[in-house]
Amino acid sequence: MHVMYFTEQPMSTYPADIGLEFGATALMFSNKYFDPVAGSRLYNEYLEQYIYAEEMGVEGFMLNEHHNAPFCMQAKCNIFASILAAVTKKAKIVLLGNPLPLAENPVRLAEELAMIDMISKGRLVSGFVRGGGQEQLANGVNPAYNRERFEEAHDLVVAAWTRQGPFRWEGTHYQNRVVNPWAVPLQKPYPRVWIPGVLSKETIIWAAKQRYPYIALNTSIEATKNIWKLYDAVALEAGYEAGPENRGYLQQVHVSDSEEKAEKNARQFLWMQGEFTGLAHPVWSAPSGYFSPEHRRQFVEFAVGRAESPRGRPTFETQVADGRVLYGTPKTVIPKLRRVLEETRPSIYGLWGNDGSVSNEDARTCIRLLGQEVMPAMREIGKELGLTDPFEANAPVHLRYSTDLKQMPQAAE
Amino acid sequence: MATGRDWSESVVEVAGGKLHLARAGSGRPILVLHHDIGSPDRLPFYDELASRFDVLVPHHPGYGKSERPQWLRNVRDVAIIYQSLLSDLGVERASLIGLGFGGWIAVEMATMAPREFHRLVLVGAMGLKPPDGDIFDQAIVSYLDYARAGFHDQEAFARIYGDVSTDQLVEWDLCREMSFRIAWKPYMYNQSLPQLLGGVRAPALVVWGDSDKIVPRSAGERYAALLPKARFEVVRSSGHCVEMEQPDQLARLVRSFFEEN
Numbered sequence: 001m002h003v004m005y006f007t008e009q010p011m012s013t014y015p016a017d018i019g020l021e022f023g024a025t026a027l028m029f030s031n032k033y034f035d036p037v038a039g040s041r042l043y044n045e046y047l048e049q050y051i052y053a054e055e056m057g058v059e060g061f062m063l064n065e066h067h068n069a070p071f072c073m074q075a076k077c078n079i080f081a082s083i084l085a086a087v088t089k090k091a092k093i094v095l096l097g098n099p100l101p102l103a104e105n106p107v108r109l110a111e112e113l114a115m116i117d118m119i120s121k122g123r124l125v126s127g128f129v130r131g132g133g134q135e136q137l138a139n140g141v142n143p144a145y146n147r148e149r150f151e152e153a154h155d156l157v158v159a160a161w162t163r164q165g166p167f168r169w170e171g172t173h174y175q176n177r178v179v180n181p182w183a184v185p186l187q188k189p190y191p192r193v194w195i196p197g198v199l200s201k202e203t204i205i206w207a208a209k210q211r212y213p214y215i216a217l218n219t220s221i222e223a224t225k226n227i228w229k230l231y232d233a234v235a236l237e238a239g240y241e242a243g244p245e246n247r248g249y250l251q252q253v254h255v256s257d258s259e260e261k262a263e264k265n266a267r268q269f270l271w272m273q274g275e276f277t278g279l280a281h282p283v284w285s286a287p288s289g290y291f292s293p294e295h296r297r298q299f300v301e302f303a304v305g306r307a308e309s310p311r312g313r314p315t316f317e318t319q320v321a322d323g324r325v326l327y328g329t330p331k332t333v334i335p336k337l338r339r340v341l342e343e344t345r346p347s348i349y350g351l352w353g354n355d356g357s358v359s360n361e362d363a364r365t366c367i368r369l370l371g372q373e374v375m376p377a378m379r380e381i382g383k384e385l386g387l388t389d390p391f392e393a394n395a396p397v398h399l400r401y402s403t404d405l406k407q408m409p410q411a412a413e
Numbered sequence: 414m415a416t417g418r419d420w421s422e423s424v425v426e427v428a429g430g431k432l433h434l435a436r437a438g439s440g441r442p443i444l445v446l447h448h449d450i451g452s453p454d455r456l457p458f459y460d461e462l463a464s465r466f467d468v469l470v471p472h473h474p475g476y477g478k479s480e481r482p483q484w485l486r487n488v489r490d491v492a493i494i495y496q497s498l499l500s501d502l503g504v505e506r507a508s509l510i511g512l513g514f515g516g517w518i519a520v521e522m523a524t525m526a527p528r529e530f531h532r533l534v535l536v537g538a539m540g541l542k543p544p545d546g547d548i549f550d551q552a553i554v555s556y557l558d559y560a561r562a563g564f565h566d567q568e569a570f571a572r573i574y575g576d577v578s579t580d581q582l583v584e585w586d587l588c589r590e591m592s593f594r595i596a597w598k599p600y601m602y603n604q605s606l607p608q609l610l611g612g613v614r615a616p617a618l619v620v621w622g623d624s625d626k627i628v629p630r631s632a633g634e635r636y637a638a639l640l641p642k643a644r645f646e647v648v649r650s651s652g653h654c655v656e657m658e659q660p661d662q663l664a665r666l667v668r669s670f671f672e673e674n
Contacts, residue, residue, distance in 0.1 A: 028553070137552060144593040283555050288590035300582035304557045 001382030002389035003375050004060035004094055004350045005053035005367065006250060009046045011073035012271065012357045013038035019070065026069040026280035027134040033070075042073065045360045049367060050084055053091070056371020060092040060125070062250070062350045064196075065099070067138035071271075071279065078112050085120035093120055096196040096215055096250075096350075097127025100157070101149035102139045107169075107179055109153075110160035113191065114183040122186040127194040127215070128154055130203065133285040144289025147202065149173050158398075161190040192390060192397055194248060194348065199223075200292055201230060208234035208242065211399035213348060213390060215248030221323045224249060224344045239405035244386065245393040248348030251340065252319075252355070253326045255333050255369045256362065265366070266327035268356030270316055282309070330373035337374065338381050347389035349378065418463045420455070425471075427497050433478035434498075435470045438463030441531065441671070442507040444499065445470045446515025448654065449539075449551070449601075450560050451477045451588045453573060458660035462510075465668070469507075471498065473518070475591035477584065488540075488595050488603065492521035496529075508532035508615075510667070512656055513563075513627065514539050514592070514601065520636075523617075524609040533617040534667055535636055537628050537653045539601040546629030548601045551592070556585040565624040565652035573657050610639040617643040618670040620663065622651030644670075 014033035019025045050061050063080050066072035074080060077095045084093055093116065103109045117124040130150050136143040152171045156179075159169070165180030185191050195207040196215040207214040208231045216224045228247060235242035252269045256262035279285070282303040291299055301307035319325040326336045341349075351370055354363040381387075396402045420437040435454065443466045445459065452470065462468045474494055475481035485491065495518065499507055508531045511519030516538020523533050539548055551559040557577060564570040574581060592601075617640045621633040630647075637645035646666055651659040 140598060142593055142597040144590050144597070281553075281555070284553065287552060287593070288586050289593050296586055297579060297583055300556060300586050301579060303586075304555050304577075304582060 001379050001387050002059045002092070002348045002391065003378055004062040004092075004348070005050065005058045005370070006062035006064075006350045006352045007046060007049065007354050007363070008064070008072045008352070009042070009074045010271065010355055010357075011039065011042065011070045013042070014070055024279060024281045024284070026066070026071065027137060027284045028068075029070065031068075039073065045363075046074075047080065047083060049354075049360075049363055050080070051088060052364060053367050053371065054088045056367055057375055058091055058351075058371065060094040061088070062094045062096055064096050064129075066132070067135050069134065069280075078116060081116045081124070082112075082119065085116050085123065088120075090123075092123050092125050094125040094194065095127050096194060096217075097129045099131030099135050100128045100153035101146045102131055102135060102141050103149075103153050105176070106153040106156040106174060107160050107176055107181060110157040111181045111183045113157070114161065114181065114185045117185040117187055117191050118183070122191075124185070124187065124191040125194055126191045127196055128157075129196055130200075132280075133283075133287045133290050134280050136287060136290065137284055142289075143287035145173065146290050151206070158190060161185050189397055189401060196248070196250070201294075202292060204230050205234050207231070208246075209238055209399065211235070211238070211240060211246070211396060211402065213246050213248050215250060215348060215350070216344075216346075217250045218252060218324060218352065221340065221343050228344070238399060239407065240399070240402060243388075243393075244345050244347035245388055245390045245395045247344070247346040248350065249340070249344055249346040250350035250352055251326060252324065252352045253333065253337070253370070253374075254353060254358075255328060255330055255366050255374060257329060257365060257369070259328055259332065261362070262327040262329065262333075265354070265358045265362055266320075266325055267316055268354075268358050269319075269325055269352075271356030330369050330377075333374060334377045337378060341378070341381050341385060341387065345385065345387060347382070347387040347393075351375075418460045420459075420463075425498060425501065427474075427494050427501065428482065430474055430482040430494075431480040432474060432494070432498060433472040435459075436468065438466050438468050440466045442467045442469065442504045444495065444504075444507050444509050444519075446495070446509065446511045446518045447473065447476070448512050448563070449476075449514035449588060449592045449596075450563070450585055452512075453657075456573075456657060456660065458656040458664060461660065461664040462667070466508075466671075467504075469502075469504070471495070473515070473591070475594065476588050481587075481591060485595060488517055489521050489525070491518050491595065492525060495522060496526060506531045508534070508671070510534040511536065511538055513537045513653055514596075516540060517596075517601065517603070520606060520610070520613075521603070523613045523615055524606065527612045527614045530615040532671060533613065533615045533640075534620065534670065535617065535633075536620045536655050536663065537622060537625050538619070538633070538636060539628055540603055540606055541632045541635055541639075542599070542602045542604070543629040543632035544635055545631035548629070548632075549627045550600055551589060552600075556582050556589065559589075560585060562626050563652050563654040564658055565622060565650055566658065569658040607635075607639055610636070611641060613640055615642070616670075616673070618666065619643055619645045620655060620666060621645070621647050622653055622655045622658065623647050623649050624651065625653040627653035 472479040509519040517540030
């Protein structure tokens with residue numbers, strides 16, 4: 001079992017009432033409310049929390065990025081990754097991930113990631129994402145070509161990592177005269193790539209075809225099981241049987257030394273979901289061309305306010321009941337985690353510990369209790385359930401490195 | 414105003430894709446190029462034109478009922494597709510009426526083939542970077558808010574679109590996606606046009622609604638200054654969609670412009 005610590009790194013010190021009045025704070029809420037003094041303190045606290053998480057025994061630091069968004073102040077996950085590469089020793093640096101379509105030059109991204117892999121002595125896990133709709137708008141990147149750019153940038157990064165240069169790249173979105181980076185990854189054939197996602201079927205199918213683990217981001221238990229069904233079916237078509245080593249799950253889990261305090265802090269998870277501040281207008285989070293055409297009809301009604309969000313806006317109580325938010329003391333949380341692990345069988349598990357305005361002290365208590373009590377129990381449960389992670393399983397980094405593919409019978413014409 | 418003319422609808426194959434084309438009337442040919450939100454099938458303005466002219470109203474490639482060419486990535490290529498359409502249909506010396514985004518396409522056509530066109534009418538045309546203000550960016554508002562912003566009087570919007578069906582919203586989303594595919598950056602203008610407009614030979618009429626919230630009037634004034642034979646007219650009590658909001662006034666302006674020598 002590979003257990004990671006994650007925080008969205010909220011920039012929660014702006015005046016909440018003004019954010020609430022403004023409505024959707026991701027993208028357009030003025031950065032005149034960004035306080036760099038608080039920002040400086042928070043960046044350092046979040047870094048210290050990750051470093052502390054390693055001391056407490058996490059196997060991985062999960063990092064992500066967003067743009068123009070109070071709910072996540074990390075605008076470039078490679079920056080925290082670089083720092084952690086230098087100042088920590090053991091934990092994997094799991095980027096979930098770099099938004100590939102935002103890269104104007106994926107070769108430069110390949111260089112940065114290769115440097116992080118070498119500086120960390122081979123601890124990089126390089127996840128890739130499409131990036132939310134607002135990220136495209138915040139960076140001026142065309143949402144209508146998001147998936148095309150994602151796939152082509154991925155192919156170019158992997159080529160830059162694995163092919164000997166110099167070579168030339170003539171793609172649809174990227175043309176590079178000379179690809180010959182003088183920085184290549186330490187890990188061979190290349191650092192593991194994990195693909196996080198929320199609901200796009202296309203991404204699940206793509207990940208399964210590459211044999212990249214898919215990390216379900218805070219989906220409900222039922223939705224997560226449906227993701228595996230699709231992934232497993234695509235895996236069989238590709239010639240392999242998917243198992244726990246292909247599955248990751250991120251959940252909001254806050255532990256504290258009392259139930260009351262744990263509940264109070266767990267309610268801060270709704271801060272990020274917009275209950276307190278609003279998140280994004282639907283046409284920002286899903287600009288035309290960004291989302292799957294099969295959702296078009298449903299989406300346009302939502303976008304003009306005629307229908308509920310396709311993701312819904314479940315209450316705190318609902319999210320606790322359906323297992324999306326877990327909180328308590330280690331003693332009460334461990335049985336809840338057992339249920340989740342039994343039902344969803346992931347080998348990669350992200351503990352999203354703290355959000356909103358949880359204090360630094362409470363965040364560190366959470367990390368300590370996770371490390372000292374919750375994670376050892378999870379490892380035992382993982383062993384019992386056979387949740388072997390990709391490192392333990394020595395799983396192939398990509399489908400093309402598989403040695404166990406079954407020849408699939410050709411479909412009848 | 415004329416109503417209920419017989420429009421023939423056809424599908425024409427150009428550059429490997431299927432274009433939807435409505436056509437009515439006889440006389441001098443006019444190619445009408447619609448907005449970035451597509452176009453209703455029938456409009457009183459179209460009927461009025463068809464009472465005097467041979468009027469062609471295609472749906473832009475990727476908009477409305479026209480197929481999306483996956484390869485199409487810029488507005489100049491749309492202009493080339495329309496040059497092919499006119500040539501395939503044997504239409505000579507057409508005039509162009511470009512509405513909003515369609516005005517940009519019209520200008521691309523007129524600059525790439527300066528001797529081809531009889532008259533050029535630009536109504537709230539996109540395509541130029543406005544010297545003052547910006548072209549209203551649909552990317553950050555909902556479909557409904559964007560379409561409404563094209564009207565000065567919301568009752569005029571309601572006359573055309575009614576309660577706005579889900580089908581209409583879906584169509585606007587498809588239109589928007591296509592606009593992103595071909596005009597995302599720079600948004601809705603071409604930086605080379607100011608240098609090329611001087612070559613246009615056709616007399617031009619540049620029309621702007623007096624409360625156009627989509628394209629600043631400064632862009633219209635710039636068009637009128639850069640096109641060699643251009644006149645600038647403002648239509649009162651109209652937003653960006655002049656042909657829907659003040660069809661009579663626009664038809665009158667077009668008629669007298671075509672009657673001039």
